[in-house]
Structures are given as C-alpha cells and as structure tokens.
Amino acid sequence: MTRLLHWAMALILVWQFAGMGLRLILGRTPLMAFWVGTHQSIGAILLVLILLRLLWAWSNRDRRPAQERTWAGKAAFAGHCALYGLLLVVPALAFLRALGNGRGFAFFGHPVVARSGVRIEWMAAPADLLHSKLAWLLLALILGHVAMALVHHFVWRDGVLSRMIGRARRLGGPDPRLAR
Ligand code: HEM
Ligand code: HEM
Structure with a gap:
C-alpha cells in the first residue's frame, strides 16, 4: 500500500x-490548454491521495522502518516531513481557492x-499568494529526494531504493540500515 501510494503520487506529480x-x-498552445485543463481535477485527486497516505502512515507509525540516529537520518526525517507538509498544503490551498x-x-x-461570481477573500487569497511558490519549492525538494534515493542506491548500496521498488528482501526481514 505504501509503495502503491508513493508511486501513484509520483506519477501524478x-x-x-x-x-x-x-x-x-x-x-x-492547444496541447497545453488540454494539459493545464486537467490540473485542477488531477490536483484534487492528489489531495485525496495525500490524505489517505497520511492516514496510512499514521496508522502504521509503530511498524515503520527505523530511521538512523545520525545527522543523515535526522535530515532524511526532516526532508520527508517537509515533503508530506507541502504535499498537503499545496493542493489544499488551491482547492480552498477553487471553492471560494x-x-x-x-x-x-x-x-x-x-x-x-462572489469571491471569498480568506479562501482565495492564501493560494494566490502561496500556491505556485510552494509548488516550485515542493519540486525542488522532490529533486533533492530523488538525488538522495540515487545516492542510497549507487553509493551507499543499502537496499532502500530496491525496497521501495519492490525487488528487495522479503517484507518482515531485517532492515539493511539497522545491520550497518
Ligand atoms: C499537489 C498538487 C499540485 C501541484 C504540484 C500544483 C502545481 C502548480 C504549479 C507548479 C503552478 C504554478 C504555475 C506557474 O508558476 O505559472 C500551479 C498553478 C496553479 N494551480 Fe496548481 N498544483 C497542484 C494542485 C492544484 C489544485 C488542487 C488546484 C485547484 C483545485 C490547482 C490550481 C492551480 C491554479 C488555478 C494555478 C494558476 C494560478 C496560480 O499560479 O496560483 N492546483 N500549480
Ligand atoms: C515525484 C514525487 C515524489 C514524492 C512526492 C516522494 C515522496 C516521498 C516521501 C514523503 C517519502 C517518505 C516515506 C515515509 O517514510 O513515510 C518517500 C520515500 C521514498 N522515496 Fe519518494 N517521492 C517521490 C519520488 C521518488 C522517486 C522518483 C524515487 C526514486 C528515484 C523515490 C524514492 C524513494 C525511496 C527509496 C523512499 C524510501 C525511503 C525509506 O524507506 O526510508 N521517490 N518518498
């Protein structure tokens, strides 16, 4: 379920x-008019998926892979929290604006x-100010995240990416990061 949600959201993003x-x-251009025309509806799907994903992560909070207590582990945790935060705030603000x-x-x-025809200022103004700025910040974080996933795979060779792709040790086996 975690992988399904992760990769479905990655594709949509x-x-x-x-x-x-x-x-x-x-x-x-006409192609861009079609593409951008799907932006609000696809964004609304993403909002539902991130809510599901947060619920899923919360309900599994006691069964999640351990995070290393090094600076890298703490940075990874902070990065994941920032990703989750922006994944929620970026579509939520835009959706609120679309309603208001x-x-x-x-x-x-x-x-x-x-x-x-009636604009409700408190619903629309936050997204006018922040939606696109926070969305581009989210993209920057995602690029950093992908770079770190590649470092895990090609430099540290610790199986984290394989586990996320699905070719890793069987679920329930030892966490490779704990073995180091
Ligand atoms: C996580 C999901 C979403 C992402 C990653 C995202 C991303 C973006 C980005 C990068 C822009 C900036 C384009 C520019 O700089 O010109 C933008 C603009 C826009 N988005 Fe989204 N968006 C998301 C969800 C939504 C949702 C749910 C809605 C509405 C229901 C929406 C409505 C808009 C609108 C109307 C604009 C143009 C006005 C503006 O720049 O604020 N977006 N979006
Ligand atoms: C495109 C948008 C993406 C977003 C928004 C995203 C977001 C996230 C988040 C929030 C987590 C943390 C999971 C958790 O511990 O709860 C995660 C995990 C992970 N992501 Fe992504 N991701 C994206 C794309 C990718 C891509 C393209 C790759 C591979 C190249 C990747 C590789 C991984 C890996 C390996 C993990 C697992 C980390 C671990 O097990 O501790 N992600 N992703």
Whole structure:
C-alpha cells in the first residue's frame, strides 16, 4: 500500500509539474490548454491521495522502518516531513481557492461547485499568494529526494531504493540500515 501510494503520487506529480513547466516554456498552445485543463481535477485527486497516505502512515507509525540516529537520518526525517507538509498544503490551498473564488469548480467537466461570481477573500487569497511558490519549492525538494534515493542506491548500496521498488528482501526481514 505504501509503495502503491508513493508511486501513484509520483506519477501524478510528474503530470502536474510537466504541464505547468511546459506551459511556462511553450505558452498557451492547444496541447497545453488540454494539459493545464486537467490540473485542477488531477490536483484534487492528489489531495485525496495525500490524505489517505497520511492516514496510512499514521496508522502504521509503530511498524515503520527505523530511521538512523545520525545527522543523515535526522535530515532524511526532516526532508520527508517537509515533503508530506507541502504535499498537503499545496493542493489544499488551491482547492480552498477553487471553492471560494466564485468561478465554481468542475471535476473533469462535472460541476461540483456552481459559479457564484462572489469571491471569498480568506479562501482565495492564501493560494494566490502561496500556491505556485510552494509548488516550485515542493519540486525542488522532490529533486533533492530523488538525488538522495540515487545516492542510497549507487553509493551507499543499502537496499532502500530496491525496497521501495519492490525487488528487495522479503517484507518482515531485517532492515539493511539497522545491520550497518
Ligand atoms: C499537489 C498538487 C499540485 C501541484 C504540484 C500544483 C502545481 C502548480 C504549479 C507548479 C503552478 C504554478 C504555475 C506557474 O508558476 O505559472 C500551479 C498553478 C496553479 N494551480 Fe496548481 N498544483 C497542484 C494542485 C492544484 C489544485 C488542487 C488546484 C485547484 C483545485 C490547482 C490550481 C492551480 C491554479 C488555478 C494555478 C494558476 C494560478 C496560480 O499560479 O496560483 N492546483 N500549480
Ligand atoms: C515525484 C514525487 C515524489 C514524492 C512526492 C516522494 C515522496 C516521498 C516521501 C514523503 C517519502 C517518505 C516515506 C515515509 O517514510 O513515510 C518517500 C520515500 C521514498 N522515496 Fe519518494 N517521492 C517521490 C519520488 C521518488 C522517486 C522518483 C524515487 C526514486 C528515484 C523515490 C524514492 C524513494 C525511496 C527509496 C523512499 C524510501 C525511503 C525509506 O524507506 O526510508 N521517490 N518518498
């Protein structure tokens, strides 16, 4: 379940960032209009997935792989907390704005909130200020995260990436990081 949620979210995030990044580079072409047109609905799916993922992580808090007590282990923990935080805040602020900006919200063309024409400032303003900035910060953290996953695999060779991909020791076996 952890892997399914991790890789499903990774795929969706690639879609979100590639769409927004290419739109900045290519401008409003018809392809980009389609791609960016899915941004709000896909983002709403991501919001549900991160809520599920946080619930899942919380309900398994006593069965999670041990984190090393070195500076690297503490940095990894802090990095994962920052990732979780931004994964929640970035879509949540945008979703709040979509509910409160008066333009209505449709999920893949199906109206969920009708257009009211009334903008509710406290719902819309935080995302206007922070959504895109925090989203690009999230991308920077993700790139650092991927780089560290590759360091684990190719430099430290400790099986952390293999465990996340699924070719590692059987679940329930000893944690390779504890053996070192
Ligand atoms: C984790 C999920 C999401 C990611 C990674 C993400 C990412 C981004 C990024 C990188 C931008 C900036 C584009 C630029 O700099 O021009 C952006 C803009 C935007 N996003 Fe999202 N987004 C997510 C979820 C959502 C959701 C759930 C909604 C609405 C329901 C939404 C609505 C918008 C809108 C309307 C804009 C353009 C206005 C602005 O820059 O604030 N996004 N998003
Ligand atoms: C693209 C968006 C991605 C996001 C948002 C993301 C987020 C996360 C988070 C929050 C965790 C912490 C899991 C936990 O301990 O609760 C994690 C674990 C992990 N991620 Fe990612 N990840 C992404 C992509 C990737 C990619 C592309 C790779 C591989 C190249 C990767 C490799 C790993 C590995 C190996 C772990 C396990 C760490 C451990 O077992 O302690 N991730 N990811």
